[in-house]
Amino acid sequence: MTTSTAPTWFSSPAEAARRLDAVGYLTDTPTATTAYLAGALEKPLLLEGPAGVGKTELAKAVARATGAELIRLQCYEGLDEARALYEWNYKKQLLRIQATNADQDWEQTHDDIFTDEFLLTRPLLTAIRRSEPTVLLIDEVDKTDVEVEGLLLEILSDFQVTIPELGTVEAVRRPFVILTSNASRELSEAVKRRCLYLHIAYPEAARETEIVRSHVPEISDRLAGQLVAMIGRLRELELKKAPSIAESVDWARTLVALQIGKLDDAAVTRTLGVVLKHHSDHERAIRELKLAR
Structure with a gap:
């Protein structure tokens, strides 16, 4: 029978928020509460939302905050048992x-x-066999084939793996499991039933400004506010790839490095390549926002 010798990962939602904040991941109440419950209930956590909102970073932050080893399974079309297990x-x-x-x-x-x-x-079996605290990140699970979900069900249900030649390998210490999805396809109800669920959206302007300031303390409050406001305008456009939070931080670092104190149209056009990575997105932003070339 599977046993768990791991203590609760976080003692409360408030402690989860404090420890995650301490390693650079600013949380809101739903995120801190769900992170606490994932550890306390020993249930996998399914994070869903657009690319670049911090889903993968939350798994990394949990590992940093708890001193656990992070094991990552990067999902992709064609992933099979030999690469996953x-x-x-x-x-x-x-x-x-x-x-x-x-x-x-x-x-x-x-x-x-x-x-x-x-x-x-491979990552799944490695995480199951570890006796030390482990965070298992199953990243972009929506990119896998539907058949791979059957493999995940045994892992997520009983935290065990059956190897025909060796028998059943059971987890001695359950990992903290986080699955991320960009919602490119609907996951099966069987997988969802086994997980806690949290949808992460782009943060509100005030929180994103706080995130930018925490990562780039050199930036002024005024410039950080201008940057986040412009990021919000860009996200409202129909772009191939909307700017992520990480790209907001990169943009802030860029402005500081170039000693730009005001985000006017000229500064935006000059540095737009930091946040938009497709030529068509550049053209749309310049056209829609009426920026000077």
Whole structure:
């Protein structure tokens, strides 16, 4: 039976907010509460929202705040069990078979080559087997094929993995699991049932200004406010890729580095490449916001 020797990750929502703030992740009440509950209830946390709102960064912040190891499974189309869970080191097994005494029968050889020595663990199995505090980040799960969700169900339900040649591997210490999704496709209800859920949207202007100021303390309050207001206007346009929070911070660092004290049209046009990464987005922003080239 799976056991858990891990203490509660956070003692309360307030403590979660304080410790996450201390490592540079400014939270709101829903985020701090859900992070606390994910640890207290030992349930996976599904974070959904547009790209660039801090979903992945929350997993990193939990790891930093708790001193846990972060293990990341980056999802993509075509991801399979061998890349997500485990595979056998076939070359090493072949060398062992060739080196084995010819008098040894196949059953003995089989038992010899299907051991931990020949097992290549991937992120999911690695996280399950660790006895130390672990944050497992399953990033952009909506990019995987639907079939991969079946693999995740066993992990998220019982925190165990079945390896036919070795048997069932059960978690000694449950990891803090965070799944992120940009909502490019609907996840199955079976996966959602096993998770706590939190939708993260772009922060309000006041909170984003606070985030920018915390990361770039050299920037003035006035310039930070102008920057965040312009970011808000850009996000209202129909862009291929709206500016993320990280790009807001990068823009602030850029303005400080260039010693720009006022974000006028000329300054925006000059530095727009920091926040918009598609030529069509540049053209739309210049046209819609009536910026001088």
